[in-house]
Amino acid sequence: MKCVSIKNLTYAYIKDRPVIKDLSLDIEEGEYVSLVGHNGCGKSTLAKLLVGLLFANQGSIEICGLELNSKNINEIRKKVAIVFQNPDNQFIGATVEDDIAFSLENMCVPREEMLTLVPEYAKKVGMEQFLTKEPGYLSGGQKQRVAVADALIRNPEILILDEATSMLDPAGKQDILNLVKKMRSENPNLTIISITHDINEAYDSDRIVLMHEGVNVLSCTPVELFEKTDIISKYNLDLPFVIELKTKIKKLGIDVKESDSLETIGVKLCK
Amino acid sequence: MQIKINSLSYTYLAKTPNEVEALHDVSLEIPEGKITSIIGHTGSGKSTLIQTLNGLLLPTSGEVHVGDYVVTSKKKKNKKIKELRKSLAIVFQFPEYQLFEETVEKDVAFGLKNYGVKEAEAIKQAHKALEEVGIDKSFYKRSPFELSGGEKRRVAIAGIIALNPDILVLDEPTAGLDPLGSKIILRLIEKFNKEGKTIIIVTHDMNIVLNYSDHVVVMNDGKVAFEGTPSTLFNGDISKYSIDVPELFKFVKILEVKGMKLDLSKIRTIDDLITQLKEKR
Numbered sequence: 070m071k072c073v074s075i076k077n078l079t080y081a082y083i084k085d086r087p088v089i090k091d092l093s094l095d096i097e098e099g100e101y102v103s104l105v106g107h108n109g110c111g112k113s114t115l116a117k118l119l120v121g122l123l124f125a126n127q128g129s130i131e132i133c134g135l136e137l138n139s140k141n142i143n144e145i146r147k148k149v150a151i152v153f154q155n156p157d158n159q160f161i162g163a164t165v166e167d168d169i170a171f172s173l174e175n176m177c178v179p180r181e182e183m184l185t186l187v188p189e190y191a192k193k194v195g196m197e198q199f200l201t202k203e204p205g206y207l208s209g210g211q212k213q214r215v216a217v218a219d220a221l222i223r224n225p226e227i228l229i230l231d232e233a234t235s236m237l238d239p240a241g242k243q244d245i246l247n248l249v250k251k252m253r254s255e256n257p258n259l260t261i262i263s264i265t266h267d268i269n270e271a272y273d274s275d276r277i278v279l280m281h282e283g284v285n286v287l288s289c290t291p292v293e294l295f296e297k298t299d300i301i302s303k304y305n306l307d308l309p310f311v312i313e314l315k316t317k318i319k320k321l322g323i324d325v326k327e328s329d330s331l332e333t334i335g336v337k338l339c340k
Numbered sequence: 341m342q343i344k345i346n347s348l349s350y351t352y353l354a355k356t357p358n359e360v361e362a363l364h365d366v367s368l369e370i371p372e373g374k375i376t377s378i379i380g381h382t383g384s385g386k387s388t389l390i391q392t393l394n395g396l397l398l399p400t401s402g403e404v405h406v407g408d409y410v411v412t413s414k415k416k417k418n419k420k421i422k423e424l425r426k427s428l429a430i431v432f433q434f435p436e437y438q439l440f441e442e443t444v445e446k447d448v449a450f451g452l453k454n455y456g457v458k459e460a461e462a463i464k465q466a467h468k469a470l471e472e473v474g475i476d477k478s479f480y481k482r483s484p485f486e487l488s489g490g491e492k493r494r495v496a497i498a499g500i501i502a503l504n505p506d507i508l509v510l511d512e513p514t515a516g517l518d519p520l521g522s523k524i525i526l527r528l529i530e531k532f533n534k535e536g537k538t539i540i541i542v543t544h545d546m547n548i549v550l551n552y553s554d555h556v557v558v559m560n561d562g563k564v565a566f567e568g569t570p571s572t573l574f575n576g577d578i579s580k581y582s583i584d585v586p587e588l589f590k591f592v593k594i595l596e597v598k599g600m601k602l603d604l605s606k607i608r609t610i611d612d613l614i615t616q617l618k619e620k621r
């Protein structure tokens with residue numbers, strides 16, 4: 070079932086200078102899609118359009134069968150959760166616990182349930198010791214963790230992550246990715262749209278959508294994308310380590326297969 | 341200029357119930373004219389360490405020598421600190437969030453004016469710095485907010501480079517940039533290094549450590565856990581510092597276990613490995 074359907078979307082912050090240009094894209098329920106592209110190509114703008122923080126000049130968006138318009142916006146916001154790029158822009162509570170509780174507003178969660186849910190989600194993102202702290206005392210990475218808890222506690226149908234781990238160290242980033250993976254295994258219908266520059270992370274998704282100057286240039290599986298060497302060099306994409314390694318080892322005349330693990334390549338090389 | 345750190349300790353909120361000892365008895369030498377990476381998990385003391393280098397934080401005990409300057413716990417002794425901050429300049433994390441002037445050139449000139457450089461001369465030097473970081477002339481009179489993320493960061497770096505420091509310290513210089521933007525910044529850093537500047541990079545990106553650094557310092561719990569070359573580090577047992585081994589080194593280790601002899605000190609990229617593999621065939 071389609072859960073996001075974007076048709077011929079156009080958006081301009083400044084008149085006649087569109088940053089999203091006639092963009093169309095469908096996403097299936099339960100799909101994990103990575104959105105990649107240069108800084109400034111329109112990824113965050115698209116994300117804001119999807120949650121109704123911006124409204125398109127032309128075209129339409131359907132979320133879970135509902136057309137995104139001012140009439141349906143509240144219904145849609147219950148289904149979609151987003152973690153923004155800059156965590157300062159979304160910390161609205163006075164403390165960590167306030168902030169996480171705040172995101173349950175309008176979700177009709179009874180108070181007793183809220184009192185157990187908030188610490189539970191703070192714990193999931195490793196912030197349980199900071200419940201009463203104010204945002205001024207938190208690092209960028211810690212605010213990002215809180216933002217992830219804000220999004221997950223709403224139990225969304227669609228989760229949008231806009232460079233949600235950019236301020237975390239590798240271990241912290243892995244924690245968050247594992248947490249999202251776990252949510253997804255518990256709820257296979259959870260749809261994920263992840264904006265990222267980390268090509269190794271994108272490699273793990275079901276599909277990669279490549280944007281360039283407001284246009285959806287390409288949408289295919291990671292394996293398909295990394296076979297298109299012309300696209301890779303044209304859009305200055307990084308190659309995942311394994312792909313680059315395999316390509317270069319093949320050139321030595323060694324028969325390396327798509328499915329070969331590093332271990333197998335090692336065996337072939339040492340023969 | 342040489343950097344020598346002797347038994348440096350730093351405690352936040354000293355003598356309060358909330359005190360945190362962020363650095364404990366750190367002794368280090370940072371090689372002159374080289375690229376040094378400082379790594380370690382969040383909270384290990386990296387940012388605290390770099391801020392003591394130019395006296396933004398004064399040591400609780402111990403001292404930092406930068407050329408002839410000495411940073412100590414005694415406020416009075418740190419008279420020349422403003423001069424030191426020009427010689428050893430820090431580019432903080434996400435520096436583009438601090439751009440504020442109405443034009444790009446004014447933003448870059450701002451720091452110079454703080455050092456008493458007159459407006460016209462400051463603008464002239466700002467142009468030179470912008471040229472150094474590859475920002476096109478057509479941007480000089482535009483608002484910094486009209487630039488892309490990568491461009492903004494280069495403008496912020498130009499503001500520091502304009503001071504012409506001998507030592508350039510950068511905290512996570514590629515965080516949040518797209519692959520091309522990151523490459524441009526790293527090439528710039530290499531260029532500054534070739535021109536003679538000592539570079540210190542705080543990073544979580546092990547590929548920066550492996551591909552660009554001559555020297556690496558691992559911080560753990562406010563102490564120096566390792567100091568040496570990247571290949572020595574990744575070849576040793578690093579599981580205890582909770583840092584990632586670069587994929588390339590994981591693969592090289594697989595080859596070694598299978599009996600292949602490689603010169604690890606010369607492997608920084610996949611191409612270096614391929615070169616050695618070719619020699620064996």
Ligand SMILES: Nc1ncnc2c1ncn2[C@@H]1O[C@H](COP(=O)(O)OP(=O)(O)O)[C@@H](O)[C@H]1O
Pocket residue numbers: 082083088106107108109110111112113114115486487488
């Ligand atoms: N509030 C705004 N006002 C005017 N232009 C904006 C605003 N936000 C973003 N832009 C511009 O829109 C384009 C797309 O930005 P964005 O969606 O943030 O890109 P990305 O997330 O892919 O880096 C960029 O050129 C950016 O400068």
Ligand SMILES: Nc1ncnc2c1ncn2[C@@H]1O[C@H](COP(=O)(O)OP(=O)(O)O)[C@@H](O)[C@H]1O
Pocket residue numbers: 352353360361362380381382383384385386387388389
């Ligand atoms: N302004 C501050 N006040 C109190 N404690 C601080 C402050 N800044 C950092 N710390 C603490 O000092 C330790 C080292 O922090 P920091 O140098 O920022 O580490 P890193 O840069 O490696 O993440 C951490 O325990 C951190 O919580």
Ligand SMILES: [Mg+2]
Pocket residue numbers: 109112113114154231
């Ligand atoms: Mg963005």
Ligand SMILES: [Mg+2]
Pocket residue numbers: 386387388
């Ligand atoms: Mg830090």
